[in-house]
Amino acid sequence: MIVLKDKISKLSTNLSQIDEIKGRSLWHDAKIRFLKNKAALISLITLLLVLLFSFIGSVFAVWSNEEIDWSVLGDISTMGYPSFKTGHYFGTDELGRDLYSRVIQGTKISLMVGIIGALIAVIVGTIYGAVAGYFGGKIDSIMMRIVDILMSIPYMFVLILLLVIFGRSIFMLFVGIGLVSWLDMARIVRGQTLSIKKKEYVEAAITIGVSHFTIIRRHIIPNLLGVVAVYATLLVPGMILTESFISFLGLGVQEPNTSWGALISEGAGTMRYGTLWQLLFPLFFFVVTLFSLFFIGDGLRDALDPKDR
Amino acid sequence: MIKFTLKRLSIAIPTILILIIISFLLMYSAPGGPFTSERPLPEQVLKNINAKYGLDQPMYKQMFNYVKSIVTEFDFGPSFRYKDRSVNDIIAQGFPVTLKYGTWSFIIAVLFGVSLGIIAAIKQNTFLDYFAVGFSISAQVLPNFVMAPILVLIFTLYLGWLPGGGWEGGKIQFVIMPVIALSTSYLASIARLTRSSMLEVLNSNFIRTARSKGLPKYKIILSHALKPTLLPVISYLGPAFVGMITGSVVIDMFFSTGGIGLHFVNGALNRDYSTIMGITILVGCLTITFNLLVDILYAWIDPKIRYDS
Numbered sequence: 001m002i003v004l005k006d007k008i009s010k011l012s013t014n015l016s017q018i019d020e021i022k023g024r025s026l027w028h029d030a031k032i033r034f035l036k037n038k039a040a041l042i043s044l045i046t047l048l049l050v051l052l053f054s055f056i057g058s059v060f061a062v063w064s065n066e067e068i069d070w071s072v073l074g075d076i077s078t079m080g081y082p083s084f085k086t087g088h089y090f091g092t093d094e095l096g097r098d099l100y101s102r103v104i105q106g107t108k109i110s111l112m113v114g115i116i117g118a119l120i121a122v123i124v125g126t127i128y129g130a131v132a133g134y135f136g137g138k139i140d141s142i143m144m145r146i147v148d149i150l151m152s153i154p155y156m157f158v159l160i161l162l163l164v165i166f167g168r169s170i171f172m173l174f175v176g177i178g179l180v181s182w183l184d185m186a187r188i189v190r191g192q193t194l195s196i197k198k199k200e201y202v203e204a205a206i207t208i209g210v211s212h213f214t215i216i217r218r219h220i221i222p223n224l225l226g227v228v229a230v231y232a233t234l235l236v237p238g239m240i241l242t243e244s245f246i247s248f249l250g251l252g253v254q255e256p257n258t259s260w261g262a263l264i265s266e267g268a269g270t271m272r273y274g275t276l277w278q279l280l281f282p283l284f285f286f287v288v289t290l291f292s293l294f295f296i297g298d299g300l301r302d303a304l305d306p307k308d309r
Numbered sequence: 310m311i312k313f314t315l316k317r318l319s320i321a322i323p324t325i326l327i328l329i330i331i332s333f334l335l336m337y338s339a340p341g342g343p344f345t346s347e348r349p350l351p352e353q354v355l356k357n358i359n360a361k362y363g364l365d366q367p368m369y370k371q372m373f374n375y376v377k378s379i380v381t382e383f384d385f386g387p388s389f390r391y392k393d394r395s396v397n398d399i400i401a402q403g404f405p406v407t408l409k410y411g412t413w414s415f416i417i418a419v420l421f422g423v424s425l426g427i428i429a430a431i432k433q434n435t436f437l438d439y440f441a442v443g444f445s446i447s448a449q450v451l452p453n454f455v456m457a458p459i460l461v462l463i464f465t466l467y468l469g470w471l472p473g474g475g476w477e478g479g480k481i482q483f484v485i486m487p488v489i490a491l492s493t494s495y496l497a498s499i500a501r502l503t504r505s506s507m508l509e510v511l512n513s514n515f516i517r518t519a520r521s522k523g524l525p526k527y528k529i530i531l532s533h534a535l536k537p538t539l540l541p542v543i544s545y546l547g548p549a550f551v552g553m554i555t556g557s558v559v560i561d562m563f564f565s566t567g568g569i570g571l572h573f574v575n576g577a578l579n580r581d582y583s584t585i586m587g588i589t590i591l592v593g594c595l596t597i598t599f600n601l602l603v604d605i606l607y608a609w610i611d612p613k614i615r616y617d618s
Contacts, residue, residue, distance in 0.1 A: 165339040
């Protein structure tokens with residue numbers, strides 16, 4: 001038998017190529033759609049730049065965030081302006097500290113609060129909502145009633161009450177934000193769970209005797225991830241706004257730590273003396289980051305929303 | 310309708326009670342009493358003061374008295390920081406101020422927001438529409454604590470048209486900036502909601518029917534499209550109210566208007582527990598009442614809600 005070696009090898013390569021063609025999953029489709037969305041893509045790049053700035057920006061800093069430049073202290077408005085010569089790229093703050101380093105520090109803390117706050121909300125809200133939606137009936141109505149009640153309380157006031165009573169610290173800020181931020185998440189997740197619960201694969205799992213806990217963990221939660229991911233990206237700016245609000249009032253992050261809210265507050269307090277840069281630099285980072293986060297959230301929602309298909 | 314209202318009331322009243330109890334428990338669990346200071350008082354004096362304020366009684370009794378005096382007499386007790394003023398005095402002093410600019414902000418946000426949204430929807434894809442959309446996206450990242458310094462920067466420091474703070478009994482020039490700062494982001498959200506809701510309604514069948522009957526455009530919009538358009542806007546009024554009441558804290562701080570927000574932050578900084586509790590409870594009651602009214606209004610407009618529940 002004549003073996004057409006080259007043909008067979010061609011066939012085998014063809015076959016192996018066929019193997020490489022992958023099915024288009026929901027996430028793959030979403031990625032393509034997301035990358036086509038220019039506003040979201042630019043926002044993603046901007047956000048990465050801000051992140052990069054917060055991590056390696058301090059390499060270029062001449063002054064640390066704690067050093068006081070005695071040569072400008074006392075005459076900030078005429079000597080503390082932004083300049084490359086003095087090494088204060090963003091100028092100095094009212095106490096003669098380098099604003100560039102302070103902004104880096106504030107960026108780190110604000111982003112951290114945003115991400116950790118959103119993470120707490122995602123974990124607590126997903127579990128709570130999935131349990132309420134999955135079990136339904138009395139458990140559901142009691143759990144959701146609790147959420148309704150907590151939602152109608154003006155949480156910012158309760159949050160500040162918490163901070164006053166248990167001391168103002170970043171840790172308390174996390175606890176407080178975490179306590180109130182999961183409510184919306186729980187509602188959204190519950191709504192989704194209600195529809196997932198009726199799917200055949202969940203019924204099949206129940207018939208073969210899988211435990212409730214395993215069904216929630218293996219079948220319900222993985223199918224919730226799309227919604228959760230979208231909502232989580234929209235939560236991050238919300239958390240940053242909350243933290244900045246509290247820090248603006250002077251009740252959140254305390255010296256020597258700082259955050260965007262605290263920096264904006266300082267800058268707003270001193271702008272009457274002609275030291276505008278103290279307001280504008282933190283404000284710029286705050287606005288740009290929030291803009292990017294909102295656009296990324298919108299882009300993700302469009303990418304993952306099955307309505308568009 | 311009456312059944313619906315009663316049902317909502319049966320949620321609202323326990324919510325208020327729970328709010329009062331939570332704030333009481335928070336205050337009770339605070340480390341140190343209200344009269345422990347760096348220079349400790351003689352033991353006998355402390356004992357007498359505690360007896361005067363009823364702090365020597367067991368916990369459940371204190372709680373009962375506190376709840377009772379609020380519910381029956383609307384009395385929030387004495388301030389722990391200012392010996393000559395009760396919490397009621399502080400609220401009576403600050404609340405009218407907050408009420409005045411708060412009401413104006415709310416009216417302006419709703420009126421202008423809805424109008425802008427409707428105009429943008431009718432003139433879709435024109436310059437007006439782009440302006441409205443651009444404005445509502447930018448206003449997302451301009452919360453009140455960012456708007457306030459920017460407004461002062463422009464109107465006080467550069468143009469010199471408006472005073473940068475103060476109240477003076479609520480003269481118009483002192484009210485303008487607080488109102489703008491407080492209402493902008495809500496105005497934008499309402500405009501965005503109205504626009505997308507109006508676009509959806511304008512594409513529906515009954516509008517096409519009305520149009521094919523030859524009704525004039527203004528009549529279609531005012532008597533057919535407006536009511537269904539406003540439903541999502543109405544459900545947003547509750548969160549907007551909470552947001553504005555929270556925002557009033559920033560306004561009071563930044564513009565020194567002397568509303569309850571100022572007393573709240575001062576109380577928070579001075580650990581004046583009874584004052585911040587009183588304000589939290591007052592704000593909570595206002596929010597819950599307002600949400601109740603919104604729910605009833607919603608059910609009155611949309612029969613689906615009142616028959617479903």
